[in-house]
Amino acid sequence: MSEPEVSGIPEALVAAARAVDVPHDLRTLFERLAVPLALEVEAPAEGAPTLALQLLRLASHGSSLRLTGARTGAASPKVRLVHGSKDLVLGTAELAEGIPALARRIAQTLLDIGEVAGAIERFARESPRQDALRQLTRAMLETGSIDRLRTILLFGLTSGLALGFSRAALFVYDEDGRALVGESAIGPADVGEAARAEGLAALGLEQRMAAVAAFEPRFENFVRTIAVDVTTDPRDEIGEALGASGPLLFSRDRPVNPALAALEPPREFLVAAIRLRDKPIGIVVADDPYGPAPIDPDCREFVGFLLDTAALASENLRLVESVETLARHDALTGLFNRREFESRMADEQSRAQRLGSQCALLLFDVDRLRQVNESRGHKAGDELLQSVGVLLRSTLRSHDIVARLAGDAFAVLVTDTNHEQVLAIVRRVGALALGMGVSLSAGGSLWPRDNHEQSVLFSEAEAALIEAKRGGRGRAVIDGADEPMVFAAPGDDDSPA
Incomplete structure (x- = not known):
């Protein structure tokens, strides 16, 4: 038997790891564990178990996994996970059991009671969000209407998933691309409406949209009167959001931006730019003036993914609209054909x-x-x-x-x-x-x-x-x-x- 390689990652394992996809469930597992684990992989140059290669690739792309060793030359594969003084060794049989079994073994062998409780709490909070995200993503990509797409986006932000938002407002650039103007909004206009809306949180997306549609759109009508200008103040929330790579959470007694101040948000609020090919096409503002719960900082990932999906769906709709327009109109005059x-x-x-x-x-x-x-x-x-x-x-x-x-x-x-x-x-x-x-x-x-x-x-x-x-x-x-x-x-x- 040849001696295993110990310096760096063997090229054979690097190539094999690049050829596998890391499942969303495996990636989510280590993101939500939020516990640093060291990873050692020993596997044959060819025919390494898929899970071993997926863990190797996941560790190389930044997560709670940290690769400390990778070797080839072993007759049978072995993966070792280390947390503090505890370790978990997975052989051929254990690696074949799949991701749910891996999560159970990590919880039983490597984590203490507090870490297990924290992981369960994060999974309990994130699981409904992931389910809702799949539902919202499917609804946005399947809709044939820009107006409905915007409605789905705003409902996603106020969907009762413990994000901390009861109101969401969308501002988009006008035809000249110079000014952000209020386009649509969802949320209560006063405490009474907030109490009525609170009882709808358990409903599904379609049922909740239908129920809220019966409300008087006072908040939306107010948002549509607002035009947003970016001030020269470096603390201007809109300016910061337009320059940021993702959603921003603010905690201020009063917003610097006058348009945001007109919304009278509570101390905590979120501002995020919607981007298409790195170009901002709008701004979303979300808050909860009527609830005591703080905004969950982890919501930024959810909001960011939701906004990226909305931008993609918006581009798809505009492409479809463009094709349909060409099919129905005379190219020279722009009249119907x-x-x-x-x-x-x-x-x-x-x-x-x-x-x-x-x-x-x-x-x-x-x-x-x-x-x-x-x-x-x-x-x-x-x-x-x-x-x-x-x-x-x-x-x-x-x-x-x-x-x-x-x-x-x-x-x-x-x-x-x-x-x-x-x-x-x-x-x-x-x-x-x-x-x-x-x-x-x-x-x-x-x-x-x-x-x-x-x-x-x-x-x-x-x-x-x-x-x-x-x-x-x-x-x-x-x-x-x-x-x-x-x-x-x-x-x-x-x-x-």
């Missing part, structure tokens, strides 16, 4: 039929776009199409539906309308376009009228558009009108409708 327009038109026709109202489909073509492309280039043609898109969107009402169908063709669905209103809209669009130097042809039809088939609306509007273009362009033909409408620029005499 044909597929989205037809879907919304079908919904609006069903609504009009149900409510007994009318809608109108208007089709617009840009006259002589080809000549613009040939004489001034396609960039000029694209800019022309974009200007028509802006004209349509700014002229129509916010609930009317505007789309670019293809090429030089645009469509508008005017909702809750009548024949006179449609004629006025078409005349205004045609006149404003001429004022920009753009000639349009238009065709339109209202629904329901004499026909009751939804599919007829598009064919009638197309037929009217063709008639307008054949009549000389720069005009509109609307089903039901006595004669074509010839567009006139603003200030000119209107042609008869």
